[in-house]
Amino acid sequence: MYRNGVEPYPNTPRKLPIIDVQGVGVIQAKPDTAVITVGVSTENEDVTVAQQENANQMNRLQTALISIGIQESQIETISYTVLPQYQYSSNGEKIFKNYEVINMISIKTKDLDMLGTIYDAVFKNGANRAETISFSLSNEDEVLNRALMIAAKQAFEKADVIARTYRVTLVSTPLKVTEVLSGFYPRKLELSIAASSPTPIVIGEIPIQATLNVQFSFIQR
Incomplete structure (x- = not known):
């Protein structure tokens, strides 16, 4: 039994209930x-x-x-x-x-x-x-930021759906955001010495991807 009703470790933080979600944002961009x-x-x-x-x-x-x-x-x-x-x-x-x-x-x-x-x-x-x-891409950072915005929005939407499903109130400010994967996947074409002239080269789009792990807390209604 605690004396005077005081816990022995009053400054120990209580663990908050958490919703863990992942958001992914992908943008297809034309290389320059x-x-x-x-x-x-x-x-x-x-x-x-x-x-x-x-x-x-x-x-x-x-x-x-x-x-x-x-x-x-x-x-x-x-x-x-x-x-x-x-x-x-x-x-x-x-x-x-x-x-x-x-x-x-x-x-x-x-x-x-x-x-x-x-x-x-x-x-x-x-x-x-x-x-x-x-x-x-020469403007990779600009496109990557757009992909991060999409990933963040998707993570929030997932957490919101989970919170509403379980009838709890989501705290919109995340507890923790971790960037798992961000960047572009450079597209490479193998060259061949034997080719007709003029050589046709088809350029595809480059996927820019951002992935975030996000933790939200919630409040019981």
């Missing part, structure tokens, strides 16, 4: 930026010759890009590697074959109508390695 990743690969027993051949092809490629309106600032070197290549004899002996020089670059553009032209230009002028075209 694309990055094409391609490269030049050359091979030779003499590493210096392989490097020079690679440089010549890359210079030709960049000249072709500039001729169609791409600025040097839009072209970025991603990686430059020199790899010795080996082959194996019938008895399993490792024998040096040659050197492979790989120079990978990215080309960034906001003129998506130019993608087919860029694609054709690089593969007609030296590129012989194909990777991807990656699409993204």
Whole structure:
């Protein structure tokens, strides 16, 4: 029994009844930026010759890009590697074959109508390695905020339905909001060296998703 009716831990907070809900907001947005990743690969027993051949092809490629309106600032070197290549004899002996020089670059553009032209230009002028075209949004934060608003509204609506179903009064101010997942899923297209000219490139929409876990308290009527 407590003396004078006072609990031993008067400052211990009482747990509030809670409704846990999750809200999801998804917005489909048209991308406005694309990055094409391609490269030049050359091979030779003499590493210096392989490097020079690679440089010549890359210079030709960049000249072709500039001729169609791409600025040097839009072209970025991603990686430059020199790899010795080996082959194996019938008895399993490792024998040096040659050197492979790989120079990978990215080309960034906001003129998506130019993608087919860029694609054709690089593969007609030296590129012989194909990777991807990656699409993204320059105003991702703005679109993401809209998705968060949708997620928050959905979470409140779910909690309100639950509260009304059980005939309790929902406290509209949430106790806790946790952002579980937010962001966009970049769309990528695999490139192929063999393609007809002009190359058609179809651009789809990018889903921007926000997911919130929200806790609301309620009052018994």
